[in-house]
Amino acid sequence: MTDEHKPHAPAPMVDEVSEFEVLEIAVRELAIEKGLFTAEDHQRWTEYMHTLGPLPAARLVAKAWLDPEYKKLAVTDGVKASLEVGIDWVNSMPTKFGTPSDYCNLRVLEDTPTLHHVVVCTLCSCYPRPILGQSPEWYRTPNYRRRLVRWPRQVLAEFGLQLPEEVEVRVEDSNQKSRFIVLPVRPEGTEGWTEDQLAEIVTRDCLIGVALPRPGKTANDPRPVRPALKPYHH
Amino acid sequence: MSSNIRQKVMRHLELCGQVQPALHEETHAPAPDQIDNAHFRAYTRMSHDVGGEPDVPIVWEEKEEEVWEHNTFVTCEVLAWRGVWNAEERRRRQNVDVGQTQYLGLPYYGRWLLTAARILVDKQYVTCSELSDKIDEVRKRYE
Numbered sequence: 102m103t104d105e106h107k108p109h110a111p112a113p114m115v116d117e118v119s120e121f122e123v124l125e126i127a128v129r130e131l132a133i134e135k136g137l138f139t140a141e142d143h144q145r146w147t148e149y150m151h152t153l154g155p156l157p158a159a160r161l162v163a164k165a166w167l168d169p170e171y172k173k174l175a176v177t178d179g180v181k182a183s184l185e186v187g188i189d190w191v192n193s194m195p196t197k198f199g200t201p202s203d204y205c206n207l208r209v210l211e212d213t214p215t216l217h218h219v220v221v222c223t224l225c226s227c228y229p230r231p232i233l234g235q236s237p238e239w240y241r242t243p244n245y246r247r248r249l250v251r252w253p254r255q256v257l258a259e260f261g262l263q264l265p266e267e268v269e270v271r272v273e274d275s276n277q278k279s280r281f282i283v284l285p286v287r288p289e290g291t292e293g294w295t296e297d298q299l300a301e302i303v304t305r306d307c308l309i310g311v312a313l314p315r316p317g318k319t320a321n322d323p324r325p326v327r328p329a330l331k332p333y334h335h
Numbered sequence: 336m337s338s339n340i341r342q343k344v345m346r347h348l349e350l351c352g353q354v355q356p357a358l359h360e361e362t363h364a365p366a367p368d369q370i371d372n373a374h375f376r377a378y379t380r381m382s383h384d385v386g387g388e389p390d391v392p393i394v395w396e397e398k399e400e401e402v403w404e405h406n407t408f409v410t411c412e413v414l415a416w417r418g419v420w421n422a423e424e425r426r427r428r429q430n431v432d433v434g435q436t437q438y439l440g441l442p443y444y445g446r447w448l449l450t451a452a453r454i455l456v457d458k459q460y461v462t463c464s465e466l467s468d469k470i471d472e473v474r475k476r477y478e
Contacts, residue, residue, distance in 0.1 A: 118474070118477040119403070121401070121403045121442075121444075121445060121448060122401075122402070122403045123470055123473045123474050123477075124448055124449075124452060124470060125403040125406050125407050125410070125448055126403075126473045127452070127466065127469040127470045127472075127473050128407075128410060128448065128451050128452045128455065129406060129410050130469065130473070131455060131460075131461050131465065131466065131469050132410065132414065132419075132455065132460075135455075135460050135461060137414060137417055137419055137455075137460060138413045138414065138416070138417045142413045142416065142417065143406075143409055143410065143413055146409045146412055146413050146416070147405070147409050150405070150408075150409065195416065196416045200412060201412055201415030201416055201421060201422050202411075202412060202415065202422040202425070204422075221386075223384070223385060223386030223387075224383055224384060224386070224430065225383060225426055225430050226443070235400075235408075237397055237398075238396060238397060238398035238443075239395040239396060239397070241443050242393070243385045243388075243390070243439065244390050244393050245395075246385050246386060247385045247386065247387065247388040247389070247390045248390050248392075250386045250387050251386075251387045251389075255392075259392055259395065260395065274386065277422065277423060277426065321397075324394075324395055324396055324397050325394060325396045325397070326396065326397045326398065326399060327396050327397070327398040327399065328399050329398070329399035329400060329401045329402075329404075330401060331401055331402050331403075332399045332400065332401065332402070333399075333400045333401060333402045333404065333405040335400075
């Protein structure tokens with residue numbers, strides 16, 4: 102455990118139930134008892150959550166690299182382009198009206214050799230869940246949200262991404278009605294690759310914009326993982 | 336940003352850092368003539384509007400999800416699916432209405448959870464007594 106977390110981690114004993122756990126169960130059970138939703142509704146949403154991850158967004162990028170027409174579609178109508186990678190922003194969810202929190206407005210931000218995009222949500226933690234899965238914890242921290250908009254190059258460097266002076270950095274601040282993913286420049290050394298091969302190097306971090314894809318790199322940079330007291334297994 | 340504006344912003348942020356809880360201020364619930372406009376703006380600042388605030392580098396971490404965190408997210412989404420609230424209302428409640436102390440002091444999903452409990456009471460789906468009885472009942476299961 103790092104020092105800066107100690108004040109925030111009073112370390113409840115593992116065998117002691119936390120107030121969070123108690124309140125979560127109480128709220129869920131009351132909502133079900135009062136008929137606001139059913140246990141089955143809750144289960145269906147959980148199952149929907151299990152289907153989510155960064156793969157569809159990675160595939161969208163790979164397809165855009167291979168097909169200039171698809172790339173045009175992706176940057177002009179991200180929601181329509183999502184259909185071709187299996188994500189329907191309206192009907193993929195149990196609601197059949199999209200997720201309540203993500204809306205149906207995906208924008209694909211195209212990088213160029215002299216322009217790099219990176220995504221943040223300064224006001225909360227807006228994130229394109231339907232096509233990218235749940236956001237990482239660091240994306241939700243006040244620290245990332247505070248600093249990325251003011252010191253983007255420094256923050257990117259902390260993620261291991263050092264951009265040359267001549268590359269403009271554009272920070273896209275998400276808002277309640279728009280969701281963003283980054284379409285990075287296709288890296289050298291990927292000539293002749295298939296869509297599957299290309300999709301493998303488009304990691305979640307590349308899609309947020311804190312990393313760049315490169316051949317042989319198929320995972321996010323290793324970072325410390327804060328373990329859960331009672332982890333949820335996806 | 337001109338240095339003049341930057342100084343103003345910094346003064347505002349510095350003040351924000353001091354006002355809550357303002358136990359060191361000599362007057363609580365001041366008379367109108369005791370509060371200036373700078374303090375008014377500091378007190379009415381939205382605590383979730385953090386973009387551009389100064390902070391120091393931290394270690395970027397991934398995090399395992401607690402069972403209650405997953406369940407809380409799902410409960411909030413399903414409450415919206417079934418029309419109890421919508422996302423704007425949820426966001427305002429969990430990002431703004433909680434106030435700065437809880438906003439910065441609670442875990443991310445802690446705010447979601449608190450807000451889900453409050454919406455049931457505020458919209459009169461459950462009474463405060465029903466909620467506290469249920470909390471007691473759940474706690475007893477683990478004793």
